Amino acid sequence: MSNFKKRKHDSKTGETRLRLGMQHDDFRNAAHTLVDRIIDYHKTVSERQTFPNVKPGFMRSLVPDQAPEDAENWPEVFSEIEEVVMKGLTHWFSSGFFGFYATAGSYPSMLGELLTSAIGSIGFSWLSSPSSTELETVMLDWLAKALDLPKFYLHNGTGPGGGVIQGTASESTLVTLLSARDKAIRPQLSIDPNQCRHDINKRLVAYTSNVSNSSVEKAGKIAFVDLKLLESDEMGSLRGKTLLDAIKEDKKNGRIPFYVCATLGTTACCSFDNLEEIEPICEKEGIWLHIDAAYAGSALLCPEFRFIAKGLECSTSFNFNPHKGMMVNLDCSALWFKDSSHVINAMNVNPIYLRHEEMGRAIDYMHWQIPLGRRFRTIKLWFVLRMVGLDGLRNHVRRGIAEAKHLEELVKTDERYEILFPVVLGLVCFRLKPELLGNKIANDENEKLYEAIHHDRRFFITPASVGGKYLIRISTGSLNCSTAKLDEFWKVTREITDKLLTKNKFTI
Structure with a gap:
């Protein structure tokens, strides 16, 4: 015993x-x-x-x-x-899980988590865990190169840029918003020393798309910043003219536009904000441009999908989640800054018990995030990159996208359904056609279809509403997803649809 x-x-x-x-x-x-x-x-x-x-x-x-x-x-x-x-x-690892976005994971990553918990180091400063800090620095450079990000995001680049691992994209967005806020307030204080930070803060205004992830809106609430949700176009994309019109109107009213969060791969429909139109505006206006590629960023491993990020050259910060598409277990959200001094200025506190003799020569990641303590999250990333390899990860990404294309073709074979957004990566958005249901009740009936599939319990799916249209979204690419399972899902969906239409006396 x-x-x-x-x-x-x-x-x-x-x-x-x-x-x-x-x-x-x-x-x-x-x-x-x-x-x-x-x-x-x-x-x-x-x-x-x-x-x-x-x-x-x-x-x-x-x-x-x-x-x-x-x-x-x-x-x-x-x-x-x-x-x-x-x-x-x-x-979440079930082959029948198609909701939200596929969780990532693998045995190499799990081994990394086991070692991390065994070591138990808290790497808030270089002194507190030199290996934690330095492995993270190198791994973020590995990732930036693998994704072909601009060279100014490298730690060993010509500028002051670099990367850090946050817990989630929500944290990354909040950290960049707070950094941009601090950057915007400092020069205003020098213009008029009689102002307080609160006086300036209430004049600040930030922008994002009305299709961006809800975490962006949440960041605005936490930061007490007026964050405007700008109307996206019919493809769920934020366009340059919409942003420019909003900036001009706010400046006319004495506001200070300071931050834009553009999304690559929105949660609702995997749409892409138009960076080629947005970036020149932000550069001209001196506005911080954060790129939230939480989901789509993993696709940049594959050269053939890098067109989705055309226009990154003028971005200020960039984030994506290896824990979505790179076989790394939650939590692991990679964030890069073009100039890390802005986040350090916003987050730096320096009591005597945190000081050490290598300050100024080594990175202290406690100044790059909201909490002081931080886990040794890099080990699992290091294990995955080495034991799966970039080629293996590219094949993983490509498989998930091929699965989505397979489902797209299945949907197109039944004239009762329509695909609402282009299937670019691993997300398919579809619904029953409004003309089949009667336009006025199309959303109600599609919601009934979602609920029937959900309560069937064989598959886990999530809905969304974009442009007033209720839709069903299917996320592919999980570790155990397969075309065979998607065939089974589509068979069940059609059977449930038959029952729903017969019950409500709809015919095509």
Whole structure:
């Protein structure tokens, strides 16, 4: 029987220490059983129901009202994983998961997470974990080169640029917004020292598309910045004229335009803001241009898809999520700055306990993010880049896009449906045709179709609304996605559609 609470005495040092939970051999045995369980889970995950049959509050009946006073052994805990964790799990790695965007992951990445948790370093400064800082610096250069980003984003480039890993794209957007805000306020204070930062802040105005991710709007709320959602065109793209008109109107009213967030691969429909039109405007007006490529950025690994990012040369910051399309487990969001001094100016605090003798010569990533503490997230990225390789990652991206093209062709074979946006990457947006349903109730009926597929539970999908049109969006490219599974999904969708149309007496 394992000793789960044991005080040991080291006769050589006289040190007394308390080991709680497990001894070394206990951990070795438990880890073996857990790794076996993880492998079995991934081998069979697609046999599970993608979305569980649970209701809010279900967990209360599965666990005690309070934590145990005495330690429990691993076999007891292990035996409850299925009943407690799996019972209410949405299986993102299932071949039937087509919602949101496909989660990324791989065994190399999981190995990296295991090592990261074992090391336990907190790399807020170079001193706190030199390997954490320096491996991240090199890996962000590796990534920037792999994506063919402008050279000013490299740490070893000619300018002051460089990259950092944030937790999510939401954090990246907020960090860039706060950096841009600080950059905009500083010169205004020098013009009129009697002003306070709040006086200037209320004059600032930022812009993004009305199809951009909701995290951009959320960043504006957190930063107390007036963020305007500008109307996109019929393809979900923010155009230069729309932005320029908004800037002119705001400047006429005494406002200070300072930040634009342009999206490559919007969440709702995978649309692309027109960078070639937007970038010259931002450059002329001295406006910070952040590129949110959280989803689409992984596609830049493939030369044939780099056309989606034409016009990056005048951007101020760029972000994408390796944890979406690069087989790296959450959380790993790569963010680059053309000039890192702006984020450092906005985030830098320097109490004596954080100072060290290498300050000024080494990067301290605590000044590049909102929290002080940070995980050693680079190990899993390093493992994936080495054990999968760029060629393997390109093939992974290409497979996901080919799957989307396959589904697009299936949809086109049935005249009851329409594709609403070009299938450029791994997202297909479709709906039942309004003329089939009666234009006035088309959204209602398409919502019923979504709900019927969702409640069927064999597949997990998510809807969206763009330009007043309710649509169903299918995200391909997950680790276990396949054309065979998409064939099965389409068969189920057509069967559900038949029932829905018959019930409501719609015919074509």
